[in-house]
Amino acid sequence: MKANKHYKENYLKDKNNVDAKTLFIMFKETKDMKIREVLIEKHLYIAEILAKKYANKGIDYDDIYQVASIGLIYAIDRYDVEKGYEFSSFATPTIIGEIKKHFRDKGWTIRVPRRIQELSKKINNAKIHLSQELQRSPTVKDIAEYLNSTEEEILEAMEGSKVYTPQSLDMTYDLNGDDKDVNLADLIGEEDSYFSKVENNDFLLRAMEKLNKMENKILIDRYFKDKTQIAIAKELKISQMTVSRIEKRIIEKFRKEIKKTLG
Secondary structure: OOOOHHHHHHHHHOHHHOOHHHHHHHHHHHOOHHHHHHHHHHHHHHHHHHHHHOOOOOOOHHHHHHHHHHHHHHHHHHOOHHHOOOHHHHHHHHHHHHHHHHHHHHOOOOOOOHHHHHHHHHHHHHHHHHHHHHOOOOOHHHHHHHHOOOHHHHHHHHHHHHHOOOOOOOOEEOOOOOOOOEEHHHHHOOOOOOHHHHOHHHHHHHHHOOOOHHHHHHHHHHHOOOOOHHHHHHHHOOOHHHHHHHHHHHHHHHHHHHHHHHO
16 A cells, blocks of 8 residues: 555645554655654554553553553554554553553552452452342442442442552443443543544543533543542542443543544
């Protein structure tokens, strides 16, 4: 696949007006380091999003971001646009792999209280048992009743167990029995066919205009300030369940905006 000469001329005049797919084609053909730099600049937001998911887990955010950026560069060098994958879908596992490797190499973990560790193990066993018994994913309430604990204790243990364990994009979260579970990959990014079209800032600002004041706060706290649902619930004096439902509603609103953007 040859890059169109018109696009090459556009690149020389204004590199920011050339779409990412064309830049990848040009980079594959020429191995031009200037084109590589533009691709890095255009996709640094992916490294930033993923680095934030691993912040506050024992290593400084700046270090994680640097590692994520290196993973992004590896992904750019290896990406083949002719394979048909969206770049963000290709790059995400590469970046996460580098971040996890960094955590392993550093050997940094956060000490979690023994009671949290023990309860976390019981929760994992309870999930297996209740899933078989109920024939569905158990809710926090189901687990709390089964273990004779409060819902707050279960949520605390769940949050605590996540602090030091990087999670798979295939992990699902049960939203207390409301409709279907949400996949972590859904929160980080959909199939990502819209990433090259939407260049985050304009889309985010437009989508946030459709949110009410509380939804905007929860969005910012969860995905920009990396706060837990429990912390947000305490600050707003509402239940964690309510925060969870609002978060799901935000995701649905964003999906609708994405569909509008794609036409």
